[in-house]
Amino acid sequence: MPNLKVLKNRIASVKSTRKITKAMQMVAAAKLRRAQEAAEAGRPYAERFNAVMAQLAGGVSSDSGPKLLVGNGSNQTHLLVVMTAERGLCGGFNGNIAKLARVAAHKLMAEGKTVKILTVGKKGREALKREFGDLSIGHVDLSEVKKLGYDNASGIAQDLLTRFEDGEFDVAKIFYSTFQSVISQTPTEQQIIPADFSNVEASEEATLYDYEPSEEAILADLLPRAVATQIFSALLENGASEQGARMSAMDNATRNAGEMIDKLTVEYNRSRQAVITNELIEIISGAEAL
Amino acid sequence: MADMMQFDLVSPERRLTSVQATEVQIPGAEGDFTAMAQHAPVITTLRPGVLKVVTASGTDEYLVTGGFAEVGATGTSVLAERAFVKADVTAELMEDLIKEANLQRDAANTDVAAKYADDLVAASAQIQG
Numbered sequence: 430m431p432n433l434k435v436l437k438n439r440i441a442s443v444k445s446t447r448k449i450t451k452a453m454q455m456v457a458a459a460k461l462r463r464a465q466e467a468a469e470a471g472r473p474y475a476e477r478f479n480a481v482m483a484q485l486a487g488g489v490s491s492d493s494g495p496k497l498l499v500g501n502g503s504n505q506t507h508l509l510v511v512m513t514a515e516r517g518l519c520g521g522f523n524g525n526i527a528k529l530a531r532v533a534a535h536k537l538m539a540e541g542k543t544v545k546i547l548t549v550g551k552k553g554r555e556a557l558k559r560e561f562g563d564l565s566i567g568h569v570d571l572s573e574v575k576k577l578g579y580d581n582a583s584g585i586a587q588d589l590l591t592r593f594e595d596g597e598f599d600v601a602k603i604f605y606s607t608f609q610s611v612i613s614q615t616p617t618e619q620q621i622i623p624a625d626f627s628n629v630e631a632s633e634e635a636t637l638y639d640y641e642p643s644e645e646a647i648l649a650d651l652l653p654r655a656v657a658t659q660i661f662s663a664l665l666e667n668g669a670s671e672q673g674a675r676m677s678a679m680d681n682a683t684r685n686a687g688e689m690i691d692k693l694t695v696e697y698n699r700s701r702q703a704v705i706t707n708e709l710i711e712i713i714s715g716a717e718a719l
Numbered sequence: 720m721a722d723m724m725q726f727d728l729v730s731p732e733r734r735l736t737s738v739q740a741t742e743v744q745i746p747g748a749e750g751d752f753t754a755m756a757q758h759a760p761v762i763t764t765l766r767p768g769v770l771k772v773v774t775a776s777g778t779d780e781y782l783v784t785g786g787f788a789e790v791g792a793t794g795t796s797v798l799a800e801r802a803f804v805k806a807d808v809t810a811e812l813m814e815d816l817i818k819e820a821n822l823q824r825d826a827a828n829t830d831v832a833a834k835y836a837d838d839l840v841a842a843s844a845q846i847q848g
Contacts, residue, residue, distance in 0.1 A: 470733040477729065477798055481762065481789055579731040579801070638789075641749045641763035650764050651787060654800070661731050 433704065436697040440690060447686035453518065454679035461611070461672035467577065468608065468665040475662045482655050483626040484638075485648050495645075497590075497652040500623035501599055506543040508566075508598035509534060510589070510621075512605040512663055513553030514671040515572040520678030522606060522614060522671055527556035529616040530604045534561060545598055549585065549664075566597070577668055582661030589660075590653055593622055605663040606670035612677050614670035621659050624652060722756035725794030726772055728781060730802045735781065736772070743795050744771040745788050746842070754790045761790045767838040769805075769845050770797060780805040782846050784816065784839065805846060813843045 486498055511530045513523045530553075534544050546561050548554040549569040558565070569585055571577070589601060601622035606614045619625075640647055726740040742755045746768025754761075765788060770781045786799040803812065820836035 467732070471731055473727070473734050474729040474731045474798055477727075477789070477796055481787070481798075485762075582731075638760045638762045638791075641747060641761060647762060647764055647787065654786075658731060 433697065433700055436693060436700065440693045440697060443686050443689050443693065447683055447690065450679045450682040450686060454676055454683060457519075457672045457676040457679060461669065461676055464665070464669040464672050465608070468662075468669045471662055471665050475658055478651075478655065478658050479626060482624070482651060485644065485651070486624065486626050488644060495649050495652055497593070497622060497656070498624050498648065501593075501596075503599040504542070506545060506598040506600070507537050508545045508547060508589075508592070508601040508622075510547045510549065510585075510601060510603045510660075511553040511557060512603060512667050513548070513550035513556070514667070515551045515570075516671075517552055518678065519671055519675035520681075522674035522678075523550075523552040523556060525614075525616040526604050526606055527553055529618060530557065531560065533602070533604070533618060534564075547589075550667075566592075577664050579657070579661050582664055583657040585660050586653065586657035589622065589656060598622075603660065603663050605667045606674075607666050608669040608673060611673040614674055619659065619663070621656055624655055723775070724754075724756040724758075727794070727796040728770070728772070728799065728802060729796065730786075730799050735799075735802050735804065736779065738772065738774050740772050740774050740795070742773045743797075744769075744773075745795075745797065746770060746783065747788065754788075754795045758790050758795070760792060761788075763788055765797070765799065767835060768842045770799075770802075780846065782808050782842060785835070808846055810847070813847070817843060 486494075509530050511526060513526050517523065530546070534546070537544050544561070544564055545566045546557060546564045547567045547569070548557065548565065550571060554565070554568050567588070569588075571581060574581055592598060593601070600620065602618055602620050604616065604618055607617045608614055723739040723741055725737070726743055727737045728735040742753050744751060744753045745763070746766055748764040748766050751768070752761075752763075765783055765786050767782075767784045770783050772779045772781070781799075782803045782805065783797065783799040784801040786797065786802075788795065788797045817836065817839055820832075820839050824832040824836045826832075
């Protein structure tokens with residue numbers, strides 16, 4: 430029979446765990462609202478931008494276009510940009526992104542490609558370090574960032590563009606989580622270099638625009654920004670997903686702790702009763718013996 | 720009364736405005752121009768400058784640092800890299816932006832970076848009157 434004292438301590442500790450998870454859930458809920466607002470505020474820009482880009486890109490023939498759009502002709506070295514959270518305790522959020530990246534990396538390596546990895550967010554680095562530590566070419570630390578800004582994204586984009594120009598990789602893909610709802614976030618893989626706008630819906634009617642300066646010049650100017658824009662919206666989606674995942678993970682944890690407390694309390698009461706019954710038996714049998 | 724058109728100004732982080740405007744003065748890379756309803760469709764990149772929006776209730780001014788503008792049949796949208804309402808533009812903010820541009824100019828040493836910094840200084844003078 431478990432010791433009463435041990436049980437009591439156990440109940441107390443699970444209770445304080447429940448308090449913590451409950452608090453974390455509420456913090457995540459508040460942060461989620463903010464992250465969602467940020468993601469929604471960023472959406473009009475990304476949508477317009479991609480629509481215009483799709484239109485511009487549609488007019489470019491495949492061999493004369495800028496490298497960022499048509500690629501540099503090679504398909505050998507792939508850079509995987511894995512974007513995860515800086516903190517854990519958010520369910521399968523980080524794990525799912527890392528898993529998707531891991532599968533993609535293995536697939537590319539099986540095809541004989543060279544894989545390089547850039548991690549954004551501490552948890553992704555930790556998850557991939559053991560297996561792909563030697564493939565990592567860098568890490569972006571956002572743990573000091575209080576509020577995600579476009580500057581963070583353009584910093585990452587700048588880094589990518591420099592590496593691309595130096596010929597460090599041929600194809601870049603980002604891995605992040607799209608926010609569907611609080612209970613569902615989908616890990617997503619998206620190619621950003623060379624830019625791929627095939628999934629963007631073409632605008633309602635093909636307007637014939639005048640381009641000022643030339644179409645090519647605009648494209649050359651906008652393509653680097655497109656990289657930054659895509660990274661920025663991925664970061665925002667990721668932010669909302671992280672908080673959503675944490676909220677539901679902590680909600681589950683709180684509920685589990687509650688169930689555990691109930692179970693332990695029943696056990697505690699039973700053992701207490703058993704102890705009392707035992708004592709009574711001892712007293713009665715002692716009295717009978719006299 | 721002039722025709723109205725839909726005007727949107729968005730930056731990556733938020734939508735700054737979405738109004739019915741009679742005319743919009745846009746600092747295009749190839750020169751300023753004014754877009755009104757029925758303007759021919761144009762896509763142009765922006766230089767740092769002051770964007771003026773004339774609506775029925777008055778004129779709003781914004782500082783934009785770059786991006787592009789799309790004038791279409793349904794309206795005009797400006798997608799600015801960074802955009803500020805005139806009231807939010809302080810001397811410190813301008814200083815920071817110019818300092819940043821100068822750093823970039825020193826680092827990159829290209830005509831583009833130099834022009835960016837010059838345009839920014841000009842825009843700063845214009846918006847602060």
